[in-house]
Amino acid sequence: MRRDVFQAIADPTRREILGMIAHKSLNINAVSENFDVSRAAIYKHMKILAECGLLEIKQQGRERFCEGRLEKLNEVSDWVEQYRQFWEARFDSLDNYLKELQSKKKKHGKKK
Amino acid sequence: MAKRNDLEITRVFDAPRKLVFKVWSEAKHLAQWWGPKGSEIEVKTLEFRPGGIFHYTMSFGGGKMWGKFVYREIVEPEKIVFASSFADEEGNSIRTSFIDPWPLEILNTVTFTESAGKTTLTIKGAPINATEEEYNKFEEMTASMQQGFGGTLDQLAEYLLKIKE
Incomplete structure (x- = not known):
């Protein structure tokens, strides 16, 4: 292990x-x-x-x-930083996707 | 709140909670947003229930990687707790060589709260160790304030700094 x-x-x-x-x-x-x-x-x-x-x-x-x-413990802080960057990027992507979904909905709404 | 080592990440989304929760819980939605920029996600398995798994591939620039979540707790539409890891094709958790150091598995707690039509999403992360026994010890550690640890990793980071001084 x-x-x-x-x-x-x-x-x-x-x-x-x-x-x-x-x-x-x-x-x-x-x-x-x-x-x-x-x-x-x-x-x-x-x-x-x-x-x-x-x-x-x-x-x-x-x-x-x-x-x-x-000094090995720095790896933990490095990881914390990477985890943060990882999720900030995912949240950007989620934000874009939600906007896309909702703008589609609005367009459909207006069509009637 | 925006401390560098704070392992609690919060973002407000301009969408109702029901929708935000939905895109976390359905394969067709996850495939659209989950995954790094420029990558394509293919969902192999999604069992959105406690004990169920989300097993997927990420393809980018000719490379392919597998990832996995194991859901531990789901409270619709408020909370999802899952262990995440890199995986192999069979769904076993594996370490990856290109991000180092990275824990084998990470316990993520995502909470969804709604206010005035907007949703606040908070994610907390903590490394999980190889065995259940050690996982329990991590829980024990986060529960023990005496040791200088709290529920979130920023306290862990602070502690680490403290003993390094």
Whole structure:
């Protein structure tokens, strides 16, 4: 399954993890201690975040740290912009079509 | 209202709501306006009911693409909720390579309101994830104001900016 940024942010735990590592890289264990769920569950979320390109896990000596790669989140804003353009264009087209339909109706009305 | 990242798009149409709703719900009308400029739409299936699908092709400049809606909720003439995606000929949702990034499926909520013979159309969009489980989580996320999220994506965008600061 392809991983993308939308999938990454769909889960509240993952968003919380992102919030924690947004400004500083943190030891993996330190991150998982902040949650009530099991460490394994947090690792799984980190793995998904890593696969989505939003987090990188780095070995430093005996410790493992996770670092945020938040520039990836720009993809979400890019998408928002594209979605807007897409619908503005559809609405233009709808507007034209409605005008066309209604002018036809009027013409038919006048014929009688 | 016209914030750049606002994912709620509104437009007023000079037509009664009944007509505007109708052109969203019938194949012969959809074929006329749905689809990017310069493209031709051919409707393969239109089942305008909750759970039903709209499956169509867009042809333009020699290219051909399939698209799909799955209707989730229909309240005539007020509201249509549907998941939209690119599709293959069999109607499976697929990703497209030429717009990236783009979610596999998007949940769209369109509302129609009428005032003085004019119709205000509002569309809200949200990405849907690959599985139903994740879809539910997205719902959960939009319901949870504590997390800094609201029902619309502009709040999501704001949140994203906030954590990036």
